[in-house]
Amino acid sequence: MTITYKAKLALSSFLLTFSLMAQTEKLQDEKELEVVDFKSIKKVLQQDGLSEEARNKQKQVKILKKEQGKIETGRYLYPTESELWGFVSEYWLIKNAQLLNWDFEKPDYGLDKSFSTTLENLGFYQKKYKILLVNTPSMVRAGIPGDNEMILLLSVPFIRSLDLSKLEISLLLFEDFVRLDLGYFKKSVTTEKMATLGGSNFKGQKPDMVLVEELLKNYDNQLNKKGYTFQQQFEVTKKMDAYLKSSPELWNAYFRLLGKIDRFIKVNVQYKYYIRLYPSPEMQVKWLSPEEKVL
Amino acid sequence: MWWLLLLPTLVFAETAPTDEKVVGVFYFKPMFGHVHQSSVRTSASLTTIQCSHPLKVIESSKVSASPEWAYVQVADYRGFVLRDFLSEKRPDCFQGKYPKFFDAFNLDLSELYYWGRLNDHYIQGETRVK
Numbered sequence: 001m002t003i004t005y006k007a008k009l010a011l012s013s014f015l016l017t018f019s020l021m022a023q024t025e026k027l028q029d030e031k032e033l034e035v036v037d038f039k040s041i042k043k044v045l046q047q048d049g050l051s052e053e054a055r056n057k058q059k060q061v062k063i064l065k066k067e068q069g070k071i072e073t074g075r076y077l078y079p080t081e082s083e084l085w086g087f088v089s090e091y092w093l094i095k096n097a098q099l100l101n102w103d104f105e106k107p108d109y110g111l112d113k114s115f116s117t118t119l120e121n122l123g124f125y126q127k128k129y130k131i132l133l134v135n136t137p138s139m140v141r142a143g144i145p146g147d148n149e150m151i152l153l154l155s156v157p158f159i160r161s162l163d164l165s166k167l168e169i170s171l172l173l174f175e176d177f178v179r180l181d182l183g184y185f186k187k188s189v190t191t192e193k194m195a196t197l198g199g200s201n202f203k204g205q206k207p208d209m210v211l212v213e214e215l216l217k218n219y220d221n222q223l224n225k226k227g228y229t230f231q232q233q234f235e236v237t238k239k240m241d242a243y244l245k246s247s248p249e250l251w252n253a254y255f256r257l258l259g260k261i262d263r264f265i266k267v268n269v270q271y272k273y274y275i276r277l278y279p280s281p282e283m284q285v286k287w288l289s290p291e292e293k294v295l
Numbered sequence: 296m297w298w299l300l301l302l303p304t305l306v307f308a309e310t311a312p313t314d315e316k317v318v319g320v321f322y323f324k325p326m327f328g329h330v331h332q333s334s335v336r337t338s339a340s341l342t343t344i345q346c347s348h349p350l351k352v353i354e355s356s357k358v359s360a361s362p363e364w365a366y367v368q369v370a371d372y373r374g375f376v377l378r379d380f381l382s383e384k385r386p387d388c389f390q391g392k393y394p395k396f397f398d399a400f401n402l403d404l405s406e407l408y409y410w411g412r413l414n415d416h417y418i419q420g421e422t423r424v425k
Contacts, residue, residue, distance in 0.1 A: 078393070097413075102413070132416060133416075
């Protein structure tokens, strides 16, 4: 009897433990199922604000990718027109370094101060410029555009031959400043490609170097062959007259300077080309002279 | 006690070689330039550097130069650069803004040299604000 009771008790306790174990296992499965079941986590995630976080992350990645794309595309840009002028002008100076012979020890004419003073006296403020003295008689003077500034070239042999004073050098530079400001150089040198390509993008292709080659050719042509027309020179002289009239000292110095250049280039074969490029000091003197009344 | 007289000399001897300090790291502004052997615009070039290149500006009692020049160290070279060409902040360089356009020029050594020289030869100015 006792044995039967004990056996029953052992059997029932075994069954109870087994059933309990089976119950625990089922619960774990259910838990696993819940983890796999996205719908049930969704609620938890939403409650924790994690899906919102995921959306924000996605947005951030999108923005970052867009920015990265923009930066990559930006690497294939042509410079803007203003930057292109500055770059090509300097590239032209590099390409012509030996011909222009600007890499030499220069005399100190104190031009930084004297030219700035002349400009300021005439009311030109916040103007940036670079002066490059060249050691050749074959390029007397030139004004070429920089990036929001002017690059002015002037020949030291010419300055020495005419024994120019600081003021006369400044006036010569100022005339080139005015000529450049009137836009004749840019009008004559610019190309269709420059207008269309400046600031544009060339991603997926090679940059069109003809753009620069054409400009360099036009620089050569303008500065060594074509020069300026009588009409353009007339406009420049009249502008100079208007600017300098308020300062008789400067006006007289300019008038005398033109006469000096006129006499000099007429007797110096080396500078004969000057009249072709900048016609002509003789006419400039006439344009400035008061009209004679015929009685 | 005679050795006390020698003490200042010994102290000086110890400080003399270290009598220089790095003022700071500056960045080169123009497109190209040179580190010069002496503080003269036309002096020989020790090395060519380009825009945004970092330079250590050094102050040393052994080196004297006019105020417009800075004594700098670039890699193993020590020389002079015009102060106007230095910036405390990394400058906005043409070659950095338009890298693919600039690379297409494939500038040779002579062109790099002359471009650096060009910046040394410019007489630069800006009229004041009214």
